[in-house]
Amino acid sequence: MDFKSLLRPGILATRPYSPGKPISEVKRELGLTEVVKLASNENPEGPLPAVLEAISLAAADINRYPDATCHELTARLAAHLQVQPQQLIFGNGSNEVIDILIRALVSPGENVVYSAHSFIVYQLTTTVHFECGRPVPLGSGDRHDLDAMADAVDERTKLVIVCNPNNPTGTYNTAAEFASFLAKVPENVIVAVDEAYYEYVTAEDYPQSLSLLEQNPNLVILRTFSKIHSLAGLRVGYGVGHADLVLELHKTREPFNVNSLSQVAAIACLDNWHEVEGRTRRNAEQRELVARQIEELGLEVVPSQTNFLLVRAPGKAGDWTRQLLHKGVIVRPMDAFGLGEGAMRISIGLPRENEICLAGLKEIVGQ
Ligand SMILES: Cc1ncc(COP(=O)(O)O)c(C=O)c1O
Secondary structure, three states: OHHHHHOOOOOOOOOOOOOOOEEEHHHHHHOOOEEOOOOOOOOOOOHHHHHHHHHHHHHHHHHOOOOOOOOOHHHHHHHOOOOOHHEEEEEOOOHHHHHHHHHHOOOOOOEEEEEEEOOOOHHHHHOOOOOEEEEEEEOOOOOOHHHHHHHHHOOEEEEEEEEOOOOOOOOOOOOHHHHHHHOOOOOOOOEEEEOOOOOHOOOOOOHHHHOOOOOOOOOEEEEOOOOOOOOOOOOEEEOOOOHHHHHHHHHOOOOOOHHHHHHHHHHHHOOOOOOHHHOOOOHHHHHHEEEHHHHHOOOOOOOOOOOEEEEEEOOOOOHHHHHHHHHOOOOOOOOOHOOOOEEEEOOOOHHHHHHHHHHHHEEEHOO
16 A cells, blocks of 8 residues: 555655664664763753652652643743743643644745754654745854845745754854844744753853743744753753733643653752753853864864854764764764764763763874
8 A cells, every 4th residue: 555645745755853872772783881972962960859859759640641731830930931821831842832833823835934954853843744844044153044034034934933042053143133033024923932952051142032022922932841951851841922822822732742740840940940050050161171172173163052062074974973983972963964064963961971072083083
């Protein structure tokens, strides 16, 4: 039977998401005892003890469905962000909120504008959904070209996604740039700013997007507990937007999309928000150190505001990442991404993990 003929257009054109290799698989395949994973921009510090405690307490109730409305988490986050609870929608990771926005807004023939060199899920989800993606090349300095993105908006554009700071380049757009971009986009086009790496940013001119919500009812902010909060495995992210829009978005989500353990874990993160500052600082220190040491090896490092670095090496990225893999270091080749043949993305790990990665790079450069 030819199942392909049954599928909607867009499905066949979609290349499935390819995740970073898990540590266990690399150990098994290569017979290594120690493997460092710097491929998925996770927080190497791990979950807080309070999170583990909350999960283990809640585990006894997993025979019950979770709170479909995320009532307590919503109330707690709303108070933390100083927004109304009605402005919040949670997802099975912020990934799901991206999907919800596209499904809720876009009909066949309409489009979604995003950067061609950004989080791969934008391309994947828009292709599956009526092939509605309209990618725009990056501008100078591997940064979003916000003017070109605003120019790409037409009368059929429903959504623009701005990843700030951007994955996989680590670059950001300033508050002034973002404000003038918002002023250019018609108010009947939703602007989603994906701030998955928000808590890692140290640049002072980075936009404080929450303060823009009141003046820009078409703005939706996406954040996640996956990154600095170390809950990637539990899948909990959220969107903040105008209450009238959020009310409609809720209709498109699966009723129990955030499981009960994720809800209590996210609340424990909010209870311990004071831990974020140290995590931001430690990441920034390592980010600076690793960037400097990679540059000393003669490789190009794109300035980053995140927990990863885009590195450009001579030759083919695949050769570098394969050699690093054999030394027990998993990083992501980015050559297929139009960012240059030798482009790879290296997440910031713990100091010891970074040292292992740097030693591996040094050996490869020295060969
Ligand atoms: C820019 C960006 N947005 C969203 C996500 C997805 O985050 P979540 O785990 O909340 O789905 C990621 C994860 O890598 C990301 O890089």
